[in-house]
Amino acid sequence: MQTSIDEILRRLGGNEAAATLTGVSPEAVRKWRSAGAIPPRHWPAIMTATGLTMEDFSAPSSSEVPPGATAALVLADGSVFWGRGFGAHGISQPSELCFNTGLTGYQETLTDPSYAGQIITFTFPHIGNVGTNAEDEEASRIFARGLVVKEDFTAPSNYRSTADLGAWLAKMGIPGIAGVDTRALTLRIRDLGAPNAVLAFPEDGKFDLKALAAQAAAWGGLEGLDLAKEVSCTQSYEWTGGTWSWEHGFASPEPRFNVVAVDFGAKRNILRSLASAGCKVTVVPAQSTAEDILRHKPDGVFLSNGPGDPAATATYAVPAIQGVMAAGVPIFGICLGHQLLSTALGGKTYKLERGHRGANQPVKDLTTGKVEITSQNHGFAVDEKSLPAGVEVTHVSLFDGSNEGIACKAKRVFSVQYHPEASPGPSDSAYLFKRFVDMLG
Numbered sequence: 001m002q003t004s005i006d007e008i009l010r011r012l013g014g015n016e017a018a019a020t021l022t023g024v025s026p027e028a029v030r031k032w033r034s035a036g037a038i039p040p041r042h043w044p045a046i047m048t049a050t051g052l053t054m055e056d057f058s059a060p061s062s063s064e065v066p067p068g069a070t071a072a073l074v075l076a077d078g079s080v081f082w083g084r085g086f087g088a089h090g091i092s093q094p095s096e097l098c099f100n101t102g103l104t105g106y107q108e109t110l111t112d113p114s115y116a117g118q119i120i121t122f123t124f125p126h127i128g129n130v131g132t133n134a135e136d137e138e139a140s141r142i143f144a145r146g147l148v149v150k151e152d153f154t155a156p157s158n159y160r161s162t163a164d165l166g167a168w169l170a171k172m173g174i175p176g177i178a179g180v181d182t183r184a185l186t187l188r189i190r191d192l193g194a195p196n197a198v199l200a201f202p203e204d205g206k207f208d209l210k211a212l213a214a215q216a217a218a219w220g221g222l223e224g225l226d227l228a229k230e231v232s233c234t235q236s237y238e239w240t241g242g243t244w245s246w247e248h249g250f251a252s253p254e255p256r257f258n259v260v261a262v263d264f265g266a267k268r269n270i271l272r273s274l275a276s277a278g279c280k281v282t283v284v285p286a287q288s289t290a291e292d293i294l295r296h297k298p299d300g301v302f303l304s305n306g307p308g309d310p311a312a313t314a315t316y317a318v319p320a321i322q323g324v325m326a327a328g329v330p331i332f333g334i335c336l337g338h339q340l341l342s343t344a345l346g347g348k349t350y351k352l353e354r355g356h357r358g359a360n361q362p363v364k365d366l367t368t369g370k371v372e373i374t375s376q377n378h379g380f381a382v383d384e385k386s387l388p389a390g391v392e393v394t395h396v397s398l399f400d401g402s403n404e405g406i407a408c409k410a411k412r413v414f415s416v417q418y419h420p421e422a423s424p425g426p427s428d429s430a431y432l433f434k435r436f437v438d439m440l441g
Ligand SMILES: NC(=O)CC[C@H](N)C(=O)O
Pocket: 114, 304, 305, 306, 307, 308, 309, 310, 334, 335, 336, 337, 377, 378, 379, 380, 381
């Protein structure tokens, strides 16, 4: 007698070996699959047991464009999310699909260069209501490859708005899709990890779903990719973009310290925050050597956030950071900068299943016992077990216990995995810029 799907899921839920599924017919699996009865996390085990390939198992069942649909988000497993396109026409490069739980700050999120190589889906349904403006851009362009939202954006309701979300995205050359069940999509990302996807908003309204799914599936993903050098500035420059007037208790933004910021994909509000803390900031390209950095005679060095796999960027960044440490110059790192500093100290990084992205992530500062609500955007993390003696764990995520900060007092260096510059998100962690300048003076 044919085993029932409930029985199969019970066995898989109990983590029994896929071998216990022998005798399950491929036809039955196809039927259950098209009825949506098999959670994606069980697909690999069922495929192993039945001999079905990913293509057989999950190819789109129909290539008919539903009425009103002008765009499609196609996942590597062949799932298709139809919707209404906006922004720029075109077909995105294959990307990692990730979700962000922020309720506000979509423009800062979209322009954060750390999203290079990714399509962003917001869990918050109303994106675009306050339009867009030039002040809220964290970089001069969008490095993310697409935007997925639930509701169509409405006419902007904000005195600062100069363009609606669609016009701004079109200007930036990025496609968007609205009308997607982003709750279902987020659950899917949770179950699958972050899948590869392609966002298609073709001008001619034609979709070759199999080809799009195949493109997504053929892409190797973010692991091993050094994207920092692609989003970094190419020439050094001095930051003249102002300060950030938030309540952080600094007496004066008069520059007291000479800081070199290594740009792996820096957000502007980090540079503003350093300036607000009293730093004259010289921004240098990602691939600067220790010599290039030390030539500016810095009082301190800052390592920025940035996209891609830290292990790939480490090939050139780690020798530079080690050179700066050998010269005894204090270092502060944020996000990718944290991962690179940890690697330079002897630690290792790994890919998180689905990453932390949003403005509501609780982190405990172990040095003070205080909990702060933080802004985050990362898909990799530092493996605490890999950190050598002398490197202290200073911050931990209260969501999943993963590492959120380290310090090495002997070398006067520290870093955090999250974003104390906020933008978007709460400014609970702004004290870290003070911690940095206190170390310099
Ligand atoms: N915001 C960041 O700097 C991200 C760092 C790294 N690219 C990650 O995904 O973990």
